[in-house]
Amino acid sequence: xxxxxxxxxxxxxxxxxxxxxxxxxxxxxxxxxxxxxxxxxxxxxxxxxxxxxxxxxxxxxxxxxxxxxxxxxxxxxxxxxxxxxxxxxxxxxxxxxxxxxxxxxxxxxxxxxxxxxxxxxxxxxxxxxxxxxxxxxxxxxxxxxxxxxxxxxxxxxxxxxxxxxxxxxxxxxxxxxxxxxxxxxxxxxxxxxxxxxxxxxxxxxxxxxxxxxxxxxxxxxxxxxxxxxxxxxxxxxxxxxxxxxxxxxxxxxxxxxxxxxxxxxxxxxxxxxxxxxxxxxxxxxxxxxxxxxxxxxxxxxxxxxxxxxxxxxxxxxxxxxxxxxxxxxxxxxxxxxxxxxxxxxxxxxxxxxxxxxxxxxxxxxxxxxxxxxxxxxxxxxxxx
Numbered sequence: 001x002x003x004x005x006x007x008x009x010x011x012x013x014x015x016x017x018x019x020x021x022x023x024x025x026x027x028x029x030x031x032x033x034x035x036x037x038x039x040x041x042x043x044x045x046x047x048x049x050x051x052x053x054x055x056x057x058x059x060x061x062x063x064x065x066x067x068x069x070x071x072x073x074x075x076x077x078x079x080x081x082x083x084x085x086x087x088x089x090x091x092x093x094x095x096x097x098x099x100x101x102x103x104x105x106x107x108x109x110x111x112x113x114x115x116x117x118x119x120x121x122x123x124x125x126x127x128x129x130x131x132x133x134x135x136x137x138x139x140x141x142x143x144x145x146x147x148x149x150x151x152x153x154x155x156x157x158x159x160x161x162x163x164x165x166x167x168x169x170x171x172x173x174x175x176x177x178x179x180x181x182x183x184x185x186x187x188x189x190x191x192x193x194x195x196x197x198x199x200x201x202x203x204x205x206x207x208x209x210x211x212x213x214x215x216x217x218x219x220x221x222x223x224x225x226x227x228x229x230x231x232x233x234x235x236x237x238x239x240x241x242x243x244x245x246x247x248x249x250x251x252x253x254x255x256x257x258x259x260x261x262x263x264x265x266x267x268x269x270x271x272x273x274x275x276x277x278x279x280x281x282x283x284x285x286x287x288x289x290x291x292x293x294x295x296x297x298x299x300x301x302x303x304x305x306x307x308x309x310x311x312x313x314x315x316x317x318x319x320x321x322x323x324x325x326x327x328x329x330x331x332x333x334x335x336x337x338x339x340x341x342x343x344x345x346x347x348x349x350x351x352x353x354x355x356x357x358x359x360x361x362x363x364x365x366x367x368x369x370x371x372x373x374x375x376x377x378x379x380x381x382x383x384x
Contacts, residue, residue: 018042021384022158022167024147024188025174026053028060029356029373031130033171035104036381038137045165046134047145047158049174049183053134054127056175056182060370061115065123067101068094068374069367070114076368078261079361080200081337085372088344092378094371104129115367147174150191152349169351169384173377176331176357177202186325188358192335195349200336200360204328206257206369209269210321211250219246222296227275228255231268238262241275251317257329257365263319271315273299279313286312330369334360343383344376353380 019042023030026048038044046053060066069076072094074086092100098108098116106129107119118126134141145160156167177186189199223245230238242255251269259269273295274282282294286309291300295312303311322328335354339347344359346352355376363369 019168019384020166021045021169021171022047022156022165023171023173024150024158024191025172025356025358026050026141027173027175027182027184027356027373028054028057028370029377030171030173031057031134032100032374032377033173033355033380034139035130035133035137036377037171037384038134038139040381042384043140044137045140045142045167047142047147047160047165049144049146051143053131053141056179056184057130057370058124058127059182060123060126061117061367063123064121065118065126066115066367066370067108067118067126068097068116068371070094070110070116072368072371076366077361077363077372078205078332079337079359084337084342085361087342088375088379089371091382092375096378097371097374100374101126101129104133113366147188147191150194150352152195152351156351169353171353171355171380171384172358173355174358176334177325178204178207178328178331178357180326184331184357186331189334192346192352192354192358195346195352197335197339197346197348200333202331202333204322204325205261205332205362206329206365207260207327208247208252208323209250209256209260209263209319210323211269211317212320213249215317216246216248216250218302219299220248222246222299223253224271224273224296224299225275226255227272228259229270229272230259230262231270232264232266237267244271249323250320254365260322261332261362261364263322265319265321267319269317269319271317272313273315274312282312283309329365330362331357332362334358336360341383342379344379345383353383355380 021044023034023046026046034044074082077085079085110116147160149159151157156170174188175184226244227241240258243253245253356373
């Protein structure tokens with residue numbers, strides 16, 4: 001919960017002068033860190049290169065605001081140090097995230113698959129909660145600040161075109177390289193590299209898969225609930241079930257986003273369009289009356305033209321790539337966790353902290369990446 005003005009005065013009486021903290025990046029991790037730090041009585045400034053806070057947060061969960069997942073575990077994440085991911089998550093769990101968000105207002109509820117949303121199903125409203133709380137806590141926000149350098153001599157000096165500020169601590173929460181329309185184009189990694197940090201190889205994750213256009217011709221816009229198996233050299237790599245949406249260039253949907261974290265060019269995607277129906281029943285029905293009331297009519301015509309009922313349970317596609325960073329939800333790779341301590345402070349520069357996607361941590365689809373944003377922000381707030 002936030003500190004009252006009297007509480008802050010008592011806090012400062014016993015704990016000395018408040019720290020001046022600069023948070024670079026006004027996304028989910030940056031806003032969460034700013035709220036947590038301001039509630040502890042610190043003077044916080046957010047530097048945001050865009051003109052609005054939380055633009056990516058406002059688009060999460062197809063605009064419905066999937067903020068976390070009740071089935072939380074480090075096994076759902078990719079990282080160079082999954083054990084540290086587990087420790088950070090254990091210190092600020094999915095339950096803590098819900099409590100934290102509800103401390104600012106709103107009601108958050110899980111669906112049948114454990115995905116937690118605001119009761120309103122509006123992601124933009126979650127962003128508005130943060131904006132209101134930041135204003136209440138008198139957090140200073142400076143827009144249009146594309147930070148070009150961060151240096152340290154006695155304290156931090158943060159510079160951008162037309163301005164600069166000094167701070168006792170810096171939280172680098174400027175995101176990764178995915179979805180540059182939200183202002184995350186990968187340039188923030190250079191700020192960490194200036195202190196000697198490395199960056200692991202970067203690749204797009206939670207992204208649409210490209211396939212041979214001839215394999216999906218005529219299917220654009222058809223959405224199915226399917227079982228998806230990812231094969232590589234006749235070996236199963238990954239399996240999941242969920243929405244599959246056919247696009248002009250390949251596949252989208254939550255099942256595809258989950259599989260994209262494992263997929264490589266040349267892999268085979270096998271789709272089962274009726275995972276709850278045995279092959280024998282499909283054969284019996286199709287042999288009597290065709291594809292009517294079996295699959296979408298457009299899909300049925302294509303399956304019939306290609307070979308018939310066998311493809312209903314075993315429809316193969318070849319992965320030719322992804323749509324890349326511009327269409328990806330998150331970035332695979334980043335600042336290695338091994339270069340940070342337990343509170344995600346740099347091992348190379350005291351007072352420099354990292355939160356969110358800029359670190360080499362990314363989760364599967366379903367609220368896991370926002371949970372990392374909030375959990376990492378909490379670790380940073382405790383460290384500072």
